[in-house]
Amino acid sequence: MRAWQGRDVISILDFTRDELEQLFAAAEEMEEKLSRGKPPRLLEGRIVALAFFEPSTRTRLSFEAAVKRLGGETIGFSGEEATSLAKGENLADTIRMLDSYADLIVMRHRYEGAALYAAEIAEHPLINAGDGRQHHPTQAMLDLYTVRKLFGTVDGLVYGVLGDLRYGRAASSFILSLTLYRPSKVYLISPRLLRVRPEVRMVLEESGVRFVETESLEEVLPELDVLYVTRIQRERFPDPQEYEKVRGSYRVTLDLLERLAKPDLKVLHPLPRVDEIDYRVDGSRYAAYFLQARLGVPVRMALVSLVLGVWP
Amino acid sequence: MRAWQGRDVISILDFTRDELEQLFAAAEEMEEKLSRGKPPRLLEGRIVALAFFEPSTRTRLSFEAAVKRLGGETIGFSGEEATSLAKGENLADTIRMLDSYADLIVMRHRYEGAALYAAEIAEHPLINAGDGRQHHPTQAMLDLYTVRKLFGTVDGLVYGVLGDLRYGRAASSFILSLTLYRPSKVYLISPRLLRVRPEVRMVLEESGVRFVETESLEEVLPELDVLYVTRIQRERFPDPQEYEKVRGSYRVTLDLLERLAKPDLKVLHPLPRVDEIDYRVDGSRYAAYFLQARLGVPVRMALVSLVLGVWP
Amino acid sequence: MRAWQGRDVISILDFTRDELEQLFAAAEEMEEKLSRGKPPRLLEGRIVALAFFEPSTRTRLSFEAAVKRLGGETIGFSGEEATSLAKGENLADTIRMLDSYADLIVMRHRYEGAALYAAEIAEHPLINAGDGRQHHPTQAMLDLYTVRKLFGTVDGLVYGVLGDLRYGRAASSFILSLTLYRPSKVYLISPRLLRVRPEVRMVLEESGVRFVETESLEEVLPELDVLYVTRIQRERFPDPQEYEKVRGSYRVTLDLLERLAKPDLKVLHPLPRVDEIDYRVDGSRYAAYFLQARLGVPVRMALVSLVLGVWP
Numbered sequence: 001m002r003a004w005q006g007r008d009v010i011s012i013l014d015f016t017r018d019e020l021e022q023l024f025a026a027a028e029e030m031e032e033k034l035s036r037g038k039p040p041r042l043l044e045g046r047i048v049a050l051a052f053f054e055p056s057t058r059t060r061l062s063f064e065a066a067v068k069r070l071g072g073e074t075i076g077f078s079g080e081e082a083t084s085l086a087k088g089e090n091l092a093d094t095i096r097m098l099d100s101y102a103d104l105i106v107m108r109h110r111y112e113g114a115a116l117y118a119a120e121i122a123e124h125p126l127i128n129a130g131d132g133r134q135h136h137p138t139q140a141m142l143d144l145y146t147v148r149k150l151f152g153t154v155d156g157l158v159y160g161v162l163g164d165l166r167y168g169r170a171a172s173s174f175i176l177s178l179t180l181y182r183p184s185k186v187y188l189i190s191p192r193l194l195r196v197r198p199e200v201r202m203v204l205e206e207s208g209v210r211f212v213e214t215e216s217l218e219e220v221l222p223e224l225d226v227l228y229v230t231r232i233q234r235e236r237f238p239d240p241q242e243y244e245k246v247r248g249s250y251r252v253t254l255d256l257l258e259r260l261a262k263p264d265l266k267v268l269h270p271l272p273r274v275d276e277i278d279y280r281v282d283g284s285r286y287a288a289y290f291l292q293a294r295l296g297v298p299v300r301m302a303l304v305s306l307v308l309g310v311w312p
Numbered sequence: 313m314r315a316w317q318g319r320d321v322i323s324i325l326d327f328t329r330d331e332l333e334q335l336f337a338a339a340e341e342m343e344e345k346l347s348r349g350k351p352p353r354l355l356e357g358r359i360v361a362l363a364f365f366e367p368s369t370r371t372r373l374s375f376e377a378a379v380k381r382l383g384g385e386t387i388g389f390s391g392e393e394a395t396s397l398a399k400g401e402n403l404a405d406t407i408r409m410l411d412s413y414a415d416l417i418v419m420r421h422r423y424e425g426a427a428l429y430a431a432e433i434a435e436h437p438l439i440n441a442g443d444g445r446q447h448h449p450t451q452a453m454l455d456l457y458t459v460r461k462l463f464g465t466v467d468g469l470v471y472g473v474l475g476d477l478r479y480g481r482a483a484s485s486f487i488l489s490l491t492l493y494r495p496s497k498v499y500l501i502s503p504r505l506l507r508v509r510p511e512v513r514m515v516l517e518e519s520g521v522r523f524v525e526t527e528s529l530e531e532v533l534p535e536l537d538v539l540y541v542t543r544i545q546r547e548r549f550p551d552p553q554e555y556e557k558v559r560g561s562y563r564v565t566l567d568l569l570e571r572l573a574k575p576d577l578k579v580l581h582p583l584p585r586v587d588e589i590d591y592r593v594d595g596s597r598y599a600a601y602f603l604q605a606r607l608g609v610p611v612r613m614a615l616v617s618l619v620l621g622v623w624p
Numbered sequence: 625m626r627a628w629q630g631r632d633v634i635s636i637l638d639f640t641r642d643e644l645e646q647l648f649a650a651a652e653e654m655e656e657k658l659s660r661g662k663p664p665r666l667l668e669g670r671i672v673a674l675a676f677f678e679p680s681t682r683t684r685l686s687f688e689a690a691v692k693r694l695g696g697e698t699i700g701f702s703g704e705e706a707t708s709l710a711k712g713e714n715l716a717d718t719i720r721m722l723d724s725y726a727d728l729i730v731m732r733h734r735y736e737g738a739a740l741y742a743a744e745i746a747e748h749p750l751i752n753a754g755d756g757r758q759h760h761p762t763q764a765m766l767d768l769y770t771v772r773k774l775f776g777t778v779d780g781l782v783y784g785v786l787g788d789l790r791y792g793r794a795a796s797s798f799i800l801s802l803t804l805y806r807p808s809k810v811y812l813i814s815p816r817l818l819r820v821r822p823e824v825r826m827v828l829e830e831s832g833v834r835f836v837e838t839e840s841l842e843e844v845l846p847e848l849d850v851l852y853v854t855r856i857q858r859e860r861f862p863d864p865q866e867y868e869k870v871r872g873s874y875r876v877t878l879d880l881l882e883r884l885a886k887p888d889l890k891v892l893h894p895l896p897r898v899d900e901i902d903y904r905v906d907g908s909r910y911a912a913y914f915l916q917a918r919l920g921v922p923v924r925m926a927l928v929s930l931v932l933g934v935w936p
Contacts, residue, residue, distance in 0.1 A: 038357035045662035047689055058409055061387050065359055065413040068385035073692035075685050089896035092903075097682055097895070100918035101689040271409070272401035279404075294412035350669035370721055373699050377671055377725040380697040583721070584713035591716075606724035 005309035008119040009127040012140040012177045013203070020180065024145050026302035026311055027295075034069065034298060042310040043072025049102035050076030051094070052129070053109045058271060058293065059129050059139070063106050066300035075101060095121045104308055107131075125307045134199070136169040139270055140177035142299040143170075146292040147226055150266050154181040158223050162189040162250060163230030163276065165196040170270035171230045172200050179207035186211040187220045191246045194236060217250055221260040227252070229269045229276055229289075247276075254280040261286065268292050317621035320431040321439040324452040324489045325515070332492065336457050338614035338623055339607075346381065346610060354622040355384025361414035362388030363406070364441070365421045370583060370605070371441050371451070375418050378612035387413060407433045416620055419443075437619045446511070448481040451582055452489035454611040455482075458604040459538055462578050466493040470535050474501040474562060475542035475588065477508040482582035483542045484512050491519035498523040499532045503558045506548060529562055533572040539564070541581045541588055541601075559588075566592040573598065580604050629933035632743040633751040636764040636801045637827070644804065648769050650926035650935055651919075658693065658922060666934040667696025673726035674700030675718070676753070677733045682895060682917065683753050683763070687730050690924035699725060719745045728932055731755075749931045758823070760793040763894055764801035766923040767794075770916040771850055774890050778805040782847050786813040786874060787854030787900065789820040794894035795854045796824050803831035810835040811844045815870045818860060841874055845884040851876070853893045853900055853913075871900075878904040885910065892916050 001018050008014075015023075033039040048067045052060050055078055064074050076098075091114065098105050099122040107115055112132030119126040130136040147154050159178060165171050165188055175196065178186055186209055188196055195213060196204075204211050214220055221227070229252055237243035252267060269277055269289040281287050305311035313330050320326075327335075345351040360379045364372050367390055376386050388410075403426065410417050411434040419427055424444030431438040442448040459466050471490060477483050477500055487508065490498055498521055500508055507525060508516075516523050526532055533539070541564055549555035564579060581589055581601040593599050617623035625642050632638075639647075657663040672691045676684050679702055688698050700722070715738065722729050723746040731742055736756030743750040754760040771778050783802060789795050789812055799820065802810055810833055812820055819837060820828075828835050838844055845851070853876055861867035876891060893901060893913040905911050929935035 041357070045665070045693065045695070047692055049685075057389060057406075061361075061389075061409070061413055064387045068359055068387065069357065071357070075688045075692065077681060077685075093896060094681075096914055097685070097917055100914065101685055101921060272405060290408055290412065293409055297413060353669070369701060369718075373673075373701075373721070373725055376699045380671055380699065381669065383669070584717060602720055602724065605721055609725060 004306035006125055007307055008125050009137050009303065009307065010116050010119060011128070011135045012137040012173050012180070014137070015180070017180045020141065020144065023141060023299070023302055023306060024148060026306060027145055027299045030298035030301040030305075031295070034301075039069050039301070041071030042305055043067060043070040043308070046072040046104075046308060046310075047102040048072055048074050048304065049098040049105045050074050050078070051098055051105055051107040052076065052078035053107070053114075054130070056108055056129070058296075059108065062293075062296040063129065063300050063304075065297050066304055069297065070301055070305065072304075091118065092121050098122070099124050104304065127303070127307065130169055133167045133169050134172045134197070136173045136270075138296075138300060138303060139170045140173035141303065142292065142296045143174050143228070143268060143270070144177055144181075145299050146268060146288060146295050147266075149291075149295065150288060151225065154178070154183070156182065156184050157225040158185045158187070159183050159226045159228065160187040160189050160217070160220055160224040161228045161230075162217060162252075164194045164232045164236060165190045165200075165230075166194040167233075167236060168230045171228065172196070174228055175200055176203055179203055179209050183209060185223070187224070188213045189215070189217050189220065189250075191215060191232075191242075194232065217252075218256075218260060221256070221265075222262065224261065224265055227261075227265060227267045229267060229273075231272075231274055231276060251276060251278065252281060253278040254284055254286075257281065257284070257286050316618035318437055319619055320437050321449050321615065321619065322428050322431060323440070323447045324449040324485050324492070326449070327492070329492045332453065332456065335453060335611070335614055335618060336460060338618060339457055339611045342610035342613040342617075343607070346613075351381050351613070353383030354617050355379060355382040355620070358384040358416075358620060358622075359414040360384060360386050360616065361410040361417045362386050362390070363410055363417055363419040364388065364390035365419070365426075366442070368420055368441070370608075371420065374605075374608040375441065375612050375616075377609050378616055381609065382613055382617065384616075403430065404433050410434075411436050416616065439615070439619065442481055445479045445481050446484045446509070448485045448582075450608075450612060450615060451482045452485035453615065454604065454608045455486050455540070455580060455582070456489055456493075457611050458580060458600060458607050459578075461603075461607065462600060463537065466490070466495070468494065468496050469537040470497045470499070471495050471538045471540065472499040472501050472529070472532055472536045473540045473542075474529060474564075476506045476544045476548060477502045477512075477542075478506040479545075479548060480542045483540065484508070486540055487512055488515055491515055491521050495521060497535070499536070500525045501527070501529050501532065501562075503527060503544075503554075506544065529564075530568075530572060533568070533577075534574065536573065536577055539573075539577060539579045541579060541585075543584075543586055543588055563588060563590065564593060565590040566596055566598075569593065569596070569598050628930035630749055631931055632749050633761050633927065633931065634739050634743060635752070635759045636761040636797050636804070638761070639804070641804045644765065644768065647765060647923070647926055647930060648772060650930060651769055651923045654922035654925040654929075655919070658925075663693050663925070665695030666929055667691060667694040667932070670696045670728075670932060670934075671726040672696060672698050672928065673722040673729045674698050674702070675722055675729055675731040676700065676702035677731070677738075678754070680732050680753070682920075683732065686917075686920040687753065687924050687928075689921050690928055693921065694925055694929065696928075715742065716745050722746070723748050728928065751927070751931065754793055757791045757793050758796045758821070760797045760894075762920075762924060762927060763794045764797040765927065766916065766920045767798050767852070767892060767894070768801055768805075769923050770892060770912060770919050771890075773915075773919065774912060775849065778802070778807070780806065780808050781849040782809045782811070783807050783850045783852065784811040784813055784841070784844055784848045785852045785854075786841060786876075788818045788856045788860060789814045789824075789854075790818040791857075791860065792854045795852065796820070798852055799824055800827055803827055803833050807833060809847070811848070812837045813839070813841050813844065813874075815839060815856075815866075818856065841876075842880075842884060845880070845889075846886070848885065848889055851885075851889060851891045853891060853897075855896075855898055855900060875900060875902065876905060877902040878908055878910075881905065881908070881910050
């Protein structure tokens with residue numbers, strides 16, 4: 001088991017199951033500290049740079065809350081500002097600047113590999129908050145943590161991952177993260193055009209995890225313990241009619257769940273959603289996506305603390 | 313008298329005079345602490361979400377300063393970023409996200425009722441920093457506090473509220489707030505098109521406050537103790553000539569004040585102004601709008617501390 | 625020697641050599657504190673307003689990091705937001721607002737004189753983070769500090785300042801700052817169109833500093849101890865071909881340095897760069913620009929602490 005301190009977080013596959021369990025133990029302590037009021041000021045005097053070259057509200061605010069709950073500070077940029085920055089200066093110089101101002105860099109970028117490249121330039125550790133289509137390791141961490149909290153374990157469950165498995169990095173990262181555990185079975189539910197990418201399928205095959213690709217949610221829904229829903233974007237479809245068809249058949253409604261799902265099925269979603277989960281599901285026993293969003297803060301508190309070496 | 317802790321702040325009418333007096337007593341203490349140097353770190357480890365769906369600089373920075381003076385932290389978004397957020401996600405999901413990251417939400421939105429709706433979703437308290445045309449309760453709080461500071465009381469004074477009384481939420485909120493007190497008289501000075509809305513007139517009538525609607529500033533100016541000026545926006549007028557006429561007749565100049573006003577008249581303005589108050593008024597005995605802006609910080613320090621239950 | 629506390633920082637020429645040495649002594653202590661871990665929380669409870677009417681990432685984040693490293697907080701705006709602000713309200717009112725929320729204002733503006741004007745309005749001290757074409761005093765401070773760190777002194781060295789000496793405020797400020805010291809010689813290397821402005825030349829002449837204006841980098845390179853490179857912007861040239869010619873002849877490459885420069889030459893650059901310094905220089909003995917960027921934080925920590933009177 002490698003030490004957490006000073007480590008870059010690029011892909012969920014950089015971590016072993018034991019290392020993740022260490023993270024989750026720390027996250028549990030953070031959760032408890034949060035619920036009891038003031039968490040310890042572990043990050044006082046520390047600065048985390050938030051470099052969001054692609055706009056993001058949830059992930060950015062979740063990291064910001066995590067750092068600030070522990071008495072740390074953030075600096076950085078996002079969205080518009082990042083765009084104009086991107087025009088004026090090469091990525092390496094921007095990363096060197098942040099590296100000389102901060103103790104840790106959290107970065108989102110639209111190109112795959114950007115986080116790895118930046119991590120090689122920075123002397124301080126760097127956390128990938130999403131790069132391109134494949135990696136969003138901290139999302140996968142909080143997803144696993146949520147499952148573990150709901151079921152006591154990640155192993156032995158039947159998972160369905162629904163939506164855009166080709167371009168959606170949350171879905172890809174979650175699928176990859178399951179290969180570190182022993183799920184009973186993983187259904188990859190997507191339209192043909194949006195099936196998992198070959199690199200992800202290869203990792204699945206090598207891991208020995210049982211997985212099945214399918215286009216039908218209804219057929220597999222009765223077997224699932226966890227349904228991980230993601231957005232399907234209109235832009236992915238050359239034909240708008242094709243999009244409408246897919247969208248309709250993948251809409252998770254309360255009626256559908258009550259008709260076909262196990263009573264203990266839990267629905268996850270990295271959010272934001274458009275309309276792939278009906279609002280009537282929100283108040284039901286199935287909905288776990290708001291809990292999941294909330295758990296992002298303690299998981300990131302734990303992650304930042306471990307990487308900066310201030311915990312335990 | 314209801315407890316302040318955990319309370320939503322949607323409209324100034326949600327509060328009694330006694331409750332406001334409690335707030336103002338706390339604000340006085342905050343003012344004193346600010347003037348003596350370091351205020352107590354009452355909000356250490358706390359996070360306030362600033363959700364400005366409509367751009368704002370003054371109100372946002374005033375809340376931000378208030379929270380940070382007390383050792384708390386803020387997260388959030390404003391302007392451009394909020395616009396793109398608004399497109400991608402429904403308000404309820406955004407509020408739930410902020411509610412799970414922060415201890416308190418401060419929100420501005422262009423639709424009336426948005427704050428009330430959001431407060432019903434959020435488990436943490438929510439402060440309305442302006443929604444639509446009618447409510448801007450924290451502005452009214454600092455307005456009353458300013459009058460109280462200048463005259464020792466809110467009661468017994470003659471008020472003029474000038475400008476766009478129809479669409480301006482600062483003016484509406486101030487007028488409503490006066491119904492909680494016993495002003496001697498309230499002149500509502502506006503062009504015909506921009507008279508107070510029926511809902512506001514109804515509250516005035518029921519309250520028993522003596523009020524008079526007029527189009528002429530000059531006629532009533534000699535009677536006033538407080539002149540509350542607000543902007544008149546060109547867009548409200550179908551006819552640009554009509555706008556120019558109104559604008560000219562409502563311009564508060566030093567000459568006008570010296571000619572017609574009581575020597576102790578105080579001019580308030582929620583700011584920003586365009587040209588409705590001449591810059592020559594700034595240095596005069598009449599100008600109270602910069603003091604008013606400054607008092608926004610201690611009033612909001614008091615409000616946030618009361619609502620979060622860390623004061624007294 | 626004037627006291628630092630409460631002082632505005634508008635131009636580098638507002639300071640004497642002795643005052644700058646006092647600043648640099650404080651910066652050395654800040655550097656040491658940074659390297660040993662947690663710097664003291666000198667700014668706890670203090671708020672610095674960052675008013676960037678012109679977009680900036682490096683200078684803004686450098687100030688933000690400096691303030692936050694010392695436990696202080698920032699509020700403010702930049703870029704887009706500032707633009708819309710600028711439309712709605714006059715500068716004086718905006719400055720008054722910030723002045724009433726914060727203990728110190730750091731301001732960037734595209735008009736010369738804006739900082740001086742704002743400083744006259746604000747009761748709290750104001751630091752100019754760049755106004756128009758001439759003044760960027762904190763950049764000059766960190767430039768001098770970098771030279772002093774590299775050579776043990778600013779005196780007695782041969783300097784070359786390269787690029788747009790007419791419109792570039794970092795170059796102008798650096799040149800002006802050298803007149804407070806006793807450089808052996810200063811070469812001003814630029815295309816004819818972009819020579820130093822008359823006001824700067826006048827200060828140089830009056831100071832008695834030996835300076836030579838030239839168009840050729842190659843001719844003077846062998847003599848230099850310090851080469852201060854700045855960007856040349858395409859927009860400055862009426863003829864694009866002229867631009868391409870200039871750009872090519874002023875490109876600092878590793879080959880050029882190895883062929884002509886002293887082994888101890890150090891290359892500085894205020895950054896961001898476009899392509900005026902080849903990336904192959906980055907890893908070489910000549911490159912001092914990343915160090916320079918890093919030193920911006922301790923210099924600004926010292927500056928803010930002195931101006932706010934919390935150090936020593």
